[in-house]
Amino acid sequence: MESVKKTVSKYKCNTPFPSTRQRTVRREQPVNRSIRRRTISAKDTDRTCMDITRKTWQIYSCSPLYHFDSDKSSLKRYSRLLSATLTAHGRRGMGISTDEQETGTKAVFTVAMGLAVLSDEPDAIKLTINTNEGKSVAEFYFCSVEAEPVIKDMAEIPVKRKGRKQRLADQFTTLPLFLCKGNLTTRKHVFNWLKTEFDCNIRKIEFSCLSLTWMLAMWANISLKQKKSKSTKISWKIPVPDIGINTIETSFTAESISKLWTNVHPSGSDLISVEEVENFIGGIEDHLTQHFKIKFQMLPITSLNLEIGLFHNEGKIKVLSMRHVHTVLTHLSCLAIEQLDWTQYSTSSDTTPTT
Amino acid sequence: MERRLTRILKRFSKIEFKYLLSKWGKMPVWKIDYTRTKYEIIQQICVTAQECHLKMEDVFYLELLYVIENTNKKNWRAIKMNKPLGLSLDDENFEASAFKKCLKQKLFPTSCDVQVEEQKSALWGRISRLNSVYGLFFVHFPYSPYVLVTNSSLELTSLFMKALCFVVGYSDFEPIELVSNHPESLAQILLHTQNPNEAYTYDKGTYKPLPRHEDTALHRFDDTRLEICHMNRMVKTQKIVKQQFTEKLQPKIPFVNVMTTTRFRGKRFIPTADDFNLECCTCLSGNDVLEGLRKLTLLGLTHGPLPKFLTSIGRTGLQNFKITDRRAVDTDRSSA
Numbered sequence: 133m134e135s136v137k138k139t140v141s142k143y144k145c146n147t148p149f150p151s152t153r154q155r156t157v158r159r160e161q162p163v164n165r166s167i168r169r170r171t172i173s174a175k176d177t178d179r180t181c182m183d184i185t186r187k188t189w190q191i192y193s194c195s196p197l198y199h200f201d202s203d204k205s206s207l208k209r210y211s212r213l214l215s216a217t218l219t220a221h222g223r224r225g226m227g228i229s230t231d232e233q234e235t236g237t238k239a240v241f242t243v244a245m246g247l248a249v250l251s252d253e254p255d256a257i258k259l260t261i262n263t264n265e266g267k268s269v270a271e272f273y274f275c276s277v278e279a280e281p282v283i284k285d286m287a288e289i290p291v292k293r294k295g296r297k298q299r300l301a302d303q304f305t306t307l308p309l310f311l312c313k314g315n316l317t318t319r320k321h322v323f324n325w326l327k328t329e330f331d332c333n334i335r336k337i338e339f340s341c342l343s344l345t346w347m348l349a350m351w352a353n354i355s356l357k358q359k360k361s362k363s364t365k366i367s368w369k370i371p372v373p374d375i376g377i378n379t380i381e382t383s384f385t386a387e388s389i390s391k392l393w394t395n396v397h398p399s400g401s402d403l404i405s406v407e408e409v410e411n412f413i414g415g416i417e418d419h420l421t422q423h424f425k426i427k428f429q430m431l432p433i434t435s436l437n438l439e440i441g442l443f444h445n446e447g448k449i450k451v452l453s454m455r456h457v458h459t460v461l462t463h464l465s466c467l468a469i470e471q472l473d474w475t476q477y478s479t480s481s482d483t484t485p486t487t
Numbered sequence: 488m489e490r491r492l493t494r495i496l497k498r499f500s501k502i503e504f505k506y507l508l509s510k511w512g513k514m515p516v517w518k519i520d521y522t523r524t525k526y527e528i529i530q531q532i533c534v535t536a537q538e539c540h541l542k543m544e545d546v547f548y549l550e551l552l553y554v555i556e557n558t559n560k561k562n563w564r565a566i567k568m569n570k571p572l573g574l575s576l577d578d579e580n581f582e583a584s585a586f587k588k589c590l591k592q593k594l595f596p597t598s599c600d601v602q603v604e605e606q607k608s609a610l611w612g613r614i615s616r617l618n619s620v621y622g623l624f625f626v627h628f629p630y631s632p633y634v635l636v637t638n639s640s641l642e643l644t645s646l647f648m649k650a651l652c653f654v655v656g657y658s659d660f661e662p663i664e665l666v667s668n669h670p671e672s673l674a675q676i677l678l679h680t681q682n683p684n685e686a687y688t689y690d691k692g693t694y695k696p697l698p699r700h701e702d703t704a705l706h707r708f709d710d711t712r713l714e715i716c717h718m719n720r721m722v723k724t725q726k727i728v729k730q731q732f733t734e735k736l737q738p739k740i741p742f743v744n745v746m747t748t749t750r751f752r753g754k755r756f757i758p759t760a761d762d763f764n765l766e767c768c769t770c771l772s773g774n775d776v777l778e779g780l781r782k783l784t785l786l787g788l789t790h791g792p793l794p795k796f797l798t799s800i801g802r803t804g805l806q807n808f809k810i811t812d813r814r815a816v817d818t819d820r821s822s823a
Contacts, residue, residue: 363768377779395759423794
């Protein structure tokens with residue numbers, strides 16, 4: 133009991149985003165050097181990364197899935213069950229099956245090779261929803277990319293079930309990051325099915341200004357080494373609606389932003405602190421304030437357009453570089469875990485997870 | 488003809504049908520049942536148009552009327568004609584039918600369709616090649632060297648401008664960096680506020696800046712109790728705003744682009760930053776940027792008075808700026 137309370141209090145310190153003091157930047161695709169890393173086939177990785185790049189994804193966080201298995205027979209069973217659910221939803225209402233074409237009826241769960249990096253990480257899962265004619269209606273990726281700390285600590289929490297102690301890791305699969313694309317109605321049906329089937333909680337991730345400034349600091353200096361470097365764009369929104377001016381967008385040349393970041397973070401290491409992030413964005417906003425006399429510090433950042441991808445505060449991302457898919461997904465997995473609510477495992481005497 | 492007519496009619500809202508068709512005057516308006524759905528009204532109009540043997544020219548004229556009523560659906564660019572030839576023109580030359588005839592004569596070798604209508608103290612027109620359905624719309628202000636055009640192919644724009652220069656007596660033209668989807672705002676800048684000493688009287692004050700009504704209470708997104716504590720500052724801010732933006736309504740500009748290549752000015756946060764030039768391009772956008780800047784100042788989201796290049800856009804008519812650091816001028820020349 134005491135050990136549970138101590139572990140839970142440690143989780144509370146890790147959430148939410150503002151409490152994070154430093155982060156590590158993952159540069160490119162992971163190299164198979166560490167003992168805990170999987171042997172990843174380059175062909176599989178490229179195929180999966182190509183599927184993810186150049187598409188706009190909405191991201192969600194998901195609590196651990198209860199009794200979710202990624203073996204072939206289980207995925208087949210899930211595909212059958214979800215297809216039946218979607219077909220039933222599509223046929224609701226006066227016997228006219230017009231919704232089937234919009235929401236889709238055929239669900240296919242497959243393992244997405246090349247995303248999971250650590251050996252003790254669950255396989256990433258891809259779910260596609262198609263219509264009967266084979267037209268794609270929605271796509272989902274459920275993954276966990278180098279989400280180390282939580283999985284490791286979760287395994288140690290003992291859970292009383294039927295009078296015996298079991299390891300949580302055996303009962304739950306942690307795939308905290310969901311990437312979703314496609315029809316909203318389909319998404320809603322899929323999420324409801326997952327919640328019912330695997331007793332999980334799915335929440336939309338929205339990037340706060342602080343999250344976006346972290347991304348800017350971590351990735352603005354990453355160059356794709358192309359002939360013409362893309363500029364870094366930051367968009368600020370005017371917090372008061374309908375006054376005539378909606379957004380202010382600034383684009384910096386790659387050289388300028390690189391010089392600025394080198395001054396903030398001279399060591400060049402992959403570990404970045406929150407002070408460096410605050411100084412970086414503070415310097416940019418102060419520079420613009422001096423020119424325009426507009427208080428940029430009071431304007432919320434709404435989107436970033438970097439060389440490796442686009443990031444919007446509504447939780448939408450678009451990765452533009454195949455080599456940096458793991459870079460982005462590692463950070464997003466970390467954010468997804470930070471957003472998960474661990475208080476259900478807190479001070480109650482009965483430590484059985486609530487259903 | 489029917490396809491083109493259908494495409495144009497689809498842009499209309501249901502309320503606009505009766506008014507625009509009456510103005511068009513090419514078909515009996517009483518034949519159309521306006522209580523039906525929009526699709527059915529369009530079908531009826533197409534059938535009636537065939538019965539009345541309407542041509543493509545009539546359809547283009549209808550399109551021009553639609554654009555005149557919905558000017559903000561197009562992006563208008565300003566062009567200035569230079570080197571006047573000293574032609575003596577009078578009001579007869581600027582009558583719609585006479586102007587159309589002259590323009591068509593000058594465009595003759597290339598066979599273009601021309602439609603002209605006089606509205607709101609200006610000449611509104613549509614030019615397109617005979618076999619093309621895509622046209623260029625223009626607004627010319629009589630007795631002024633200015634014309635506003637919509638986006639079109641360079642070839643057609645150049646062809647039209649040469650013909651227009653011949654008609655109104657100029658030998659050259661150049662585009663001005665002024666773009667807006669409100670042609671009245673561009674007219675306000677070009678005809679009145681840019682050169683206030685050169686009075687333009689043909690429009691009889693149509694495009695003159697209107698006085699601003701009293702500001703309704705702007706919603707403060709922070710604690711309203713602060714208004715009492717900062718009353719003096721608010722009064723001071725209102726004085727500055729009145730001085731910078733005057734008591735007339737500002738012209739509606741959709742964007743302002745500012746390119747800055749200056750020394751880094753954020754040393755308060757990054758004191759170790761070397762003296763390097765930070766290159767960036769900032770775009771302020773919205774449906775009425777100048778009014779937005781004025782309200783930003785009133786809301787307390789600015790530090791003191793805004794820079795002159797932003798507040799004088801309404802007078803100068805400039806939308807794109809480049810700012811660099813001023814070079815030090817060494818006036819003390821010692822002997823070599």
